[in-house]
Amino acid sequence: MTNAQNQPENRNVEYNTREGDLEERIKLQRGVHDVLQESTSFKLKVQKSANILLSALITLVVFTDINILKNYYPSINEPKILIFSGLLALAIFLINALFDSFFVESNNSLHIRAIQQYTDLSFDLKTAKIKSEGGSLSEDELNHFYRRYLQISQNSHTTTGKAFDSAQKQYLQRKALRKAREENPFYTKKQAKRRAVEISKKPPAGG
Known part of the structure; x- marks a missing residue:
């Protein structure tokens, strides 16, 4: 078989390798986000x-402090202390609640x-392969899916360094x-x- 005859076969092998690589990348990223989502859900x-x-503790401390202060300062203005302590407790509670919501x-x-996006991408990739001639994607189709993969990765990139490595290790385990x-x-x-x-x-x- 000549080199010219070998070229289409080599090209098919290359595309199949790239398709397989993309599929593995999608599975890996989805798995890592599974681990990270479990972690954030637990933290939440x-x-x-x-x-x-904390709210219960602050309420308890407030009323305990008022009773202690009244013993030392009988003339203390109780309503003002209640209002101040209540506002302080509310502020601490809101800070924690906002941290939960926004982080x-x-x-x-x-x-x-x-x-969900990686799951949809994986499904679309498999569907396109089934519908394509010979069960292999064209270069344009493959590039389209790579672009979608990169876009999802960029939009969902919040964890770097040790946290990402740890999540990846857990997924692989x-x-x-x-x-x-x-x-x-x-x-x-x-x-x-x-x-x-x-x-x-x-x-x-193959490695």
């Missing part, structure tokens, strides 16, 4: 519980949206553990974890 629950406890809850919503369970559903917890570590150390196919 903890902070809401903390807000309730943690905002990030949580962003991760949920990113998960879960993926390996799931593969281990699929290999042998009768593995004990310890056996599944040990097998997952072995799977994680394996080089990627």
Whole structure:
């Protein structure tokens, strides 16, 4: 077979590799956002519980302080202290509530949206491959999906450095553990974890 005859075959291999690479990237990013969303959702629950406890604690402290002050200063103006303490408690509560709404809850919503967008992208990519001639995307179609992938990544990029690396590591560990369970559903917890570590150390196919 001549070099000219080899070119279409090599090109198909290249496109298939790029398609596979894009599919893996989408799965990875969606998995990382799954982990991050679980983390922010947990923080949100903890902070809401903390807000309730903090409000109760502040109320208790306010009334305790008033009783102590009245013992030392019988002529103290109780209504003014109540108003001041109440406003202070309200301010602290609102600061925590706003932190929940504009930081943690905002990030949580962003991760949920990113998960949905990556899921939609993965579905559209698979649908396009099924509909395409020969089951392979054209260069224009593949570039279109790469652009969509990059746009989603840029719009949902809130975590960098150690936090992102940690989330990625957790996702890959879960993926390996799931593969281990699929290999042998009768593995004990310890056996599944040990097998997952072995799977994680394996080089990627074709690597």
